[in-house]
Amino acid sequence: MRTAYSVETVRAAERELMARLPDGALMQRAAAGLAAACADLIGRVYGSRVVLLVGSGDNGGDALYAGARLARRGAAVAAVLLAPERVHAGGLAALLRAGGRVVGTGADAGSTAGAAAAAGVGAVEEAILRADLVVDGIVGIGGKGGLRPDAAQLVVLVAESGAPVVAVDLPSGVDADTGEVRGAAIRADLTVTFGTHKPGLLIDPAREYAGSVRFVDIGLGEVLPAEAELEALQHVDVARLLPVPGAESDKYRRGVVGIAAGSARYPGAAVLAVSGALRGGAGAVRYVGPAGGAVVSRFPETLVSDQGPAKAGRVQAWVVGPGAGDDAATVAEVLDADVPVLIDADGLRLAERDVVRARSAPTLMTPHAGEAAALLGVAREEVERARLASVRELASRYGATVLLKGSTTLVLDSAGGAVRVNATGTPWLATAGSGDVLSGLAGSLLASGLSALDAGSAAAYLHGLAGRFAADGAPAGAHDVAEAIPGAWRDVRD
Numbered sequence: 001m002r003t004a005y006s007v008e009t010v011r012a013a014e015r016e017l018m019a020r021l022p023d024g025a026l027m028q029r030a031a032a033g034l035a036a037a038c039a040d041l042i043g044r045v046y047g048s049r050v051v052l053l054v055g056s057g058d059n060g061g062d063a064l065y066a067g068a069r070l071a072r073r074g075a076a077v078a079a080v081l082l083a084p085e086r087v088h089a090g091g092l093a094a095l096l097r098a099g100g101r102v103v104g105t106g107a108d109a110g111s112t113a114g115a116a117a118a119a120g121v122g123a124v125e126e127a128i129l130r131a132d133l134v135v136d137g138i139v140g141i142g143g144k145g146g147l148r149p150d151a152a153q154l155v156v157l158v159a160e161s162g163a164p165v166v167a168v169d170l171p172s173g174v175d176a177d178t179g180e181v182r183g184a185a186i187r188a189d190l191t192v193t194f195g196t197h198k199p200g201l202l203i204d205p206a207r208e209y210a211g212s213v214r215f216v217d218i219g220l221g222e223v224l225p226a227e228a229e230l231e232a233l234q235h236v237d238v239a240r241l242l243p244v245p246g247a248e249s250d251k252y253r254r255g256v257v258g259i260a261a262g263s264a265r266y267p268g269a270a271v272l273a274v275s276g277a278l279r280g281g282a283g284a285v286r287y288v289g290p291a292g293g294a295v296v297s298r299f300p301e302t303l304v305s306d307q308g309p310a311k312a313g314r315v316q317a318w319v320v321g322p323g324a325g326d327d328a329a330t331v332a333e334v335l336d337a338d339v340p341v342l343i344d345a346d347g348l349r350l351a352e353r354d355v356v357r358a359r360s361a362p363t364l365m366t367p368h369a370g371e372a373a374a375l376l377g378v379a380r381e382e383v384e385r386a387r388l389a390s391v392r393e394l395a396s397r398y399g400a401t402v403l404l405k406g407s408t409t410l411v412l413d414s415a416g417g418a419v420r421v422n423a424t425g426t427p428w429l430a431t432a433g434s435g436d437v438l439s440g441l442a443g444s445l446l447a448s449g450l451s452a453l454d455a456g457s458a459a460a461y462l463h464g465l466a467g468r469f470a471a472d473g474a475p476a477g478a479h480d481v482a483e484a485i486p487g488a489w490r491d492v493r494d
């Protein structure tokens, strides 16, 4: 399991650890890891041109000490100082001792102007445009709000230069706790993060700015609390969750999932939800709704009923909503059942909030950003900008477990706790019907006994992986994704 902790938690752990260690020890560990990562990225250190962007905090200090290490290995290292009068003094001294230099306004230690001040801008620009590597030490977990204008100007120059960029701890300009990006931010090829991942490194849009992420252990793990703010399941975690039938299992013991989906207008949604459900571990799939003919002709193993959910026979979990149109009565009937219910698509719009809140069996809601926005009464962009806040707000308003779909899917249990983030997806998954497959898959896992949190996060993981396998770099339809689920399941189990 990969975990991420908020800035507040990191600060507390950092204080505790620092109290036990000699001064500066943590920064030296960070700088050593950072320098090694930079060297790996550029390949040949000797003779390479490295530019450090140095803010006035410890993030800049990390960059300076790492720069000193690279300079000792023969790199030509130039530091651009955003606030020369408040630069990390030890770090700067180390860089200068190792043969590094200060470029631009930073050369004028008396200047209070930023790096973009007219006097030094030419030299700064030239250094950045000619760099083999840019190290972003503008700001780390101490960043507040969008980048200030002088820092934002450096971001533009770095983007123009096209040089590889290593971000120190976080790409400057992204919010460490939320993954939000306000205004300019560094786009890194690699982010070297210390002690623990920060939520922003795992949640879009910030995740995209981080590039690949390399973790440097500075010993913080021993003082971090057991529960993280964010968890990202890995293969081994998902493998532990997936149901395995025993020798005594029959279809009923493995669980029956009921799919109440589709309409005369959208029969395909029913077929796709069933296609996901058949690959999700339940022993049988029951279908209720007007698309029974289409479902059975594609999947003859489905148990079809036209009696409505209450009379359809026993199920251990329901999926309601994909392609449901305006059939509010079916949604209400399903919500009345005392078994776990997954609500998706049209069902999200049709479900009464008070009814959802009053349910005693688990409820799993699976909106995409547009649906979440409609439920919250905000613009879609607002949800995409602030995914973490959105999933929290929805879970609290509905008293339900919420899976917010997207490039990084977030799942939050109705009782709170760590948010699970899933990043196995691929942009190719943004295709019609893909969500219907996910709802069937998650519903099937619910029916086989997983909690709403585990069913949602394991389904998102498998679905994302199946999307990758199905697409393999080319467009794929939702039915291809469903067909790739067994391969994803095997990949996880092996």
Ligand SMILES: NC(=O)C1=CN([C@@H]2O[C@H](COP(=O)(O)OP(=O)(O)OC[C@H]3O[C@@H](n4cnc5c(N)ncnc54)[C@H](OP(=O)(O)O)[C@@H]3O)[C@@H](O)[C@H]2O)[C@@H](O)CC1
Pocket (backbone or CB within 6 Å): 010, 011, 014, 026, 027, 030, 055, 056, 057, 058, 059, 060, 062, 138, 139, 140, 141, 142, 143, 144, 145, 146, 147, 148, 151, 168, 169, 170, 194, 195, 218, 220
């Ligand atoms: N955690 C650990 O165990 C370890 C942490 N370590 C490292 O320390 C880092 C945290 O250092 P930190 O606390 O000094 O804060 P940091 O990120 O440098 O930022 C503060 C500076 O940024 C400025 N600034 C703020 N907002 C800004 C904006 N929008 N735009 C522009 N500037 C802005 C702010 O200016 P001010 O508000 O003071 O004017 C202040 O000068 C952490 O990320 C990691 O790299 C490692 O050494 C190993 C151990």
Ligand SMILES: [K+]
Pocket (backbone or CB within 6 Å): 059, 136, 137, 138, 139, 140, 167, 168, 169, 170, 171, 172
């Ligand atoms: K940074």
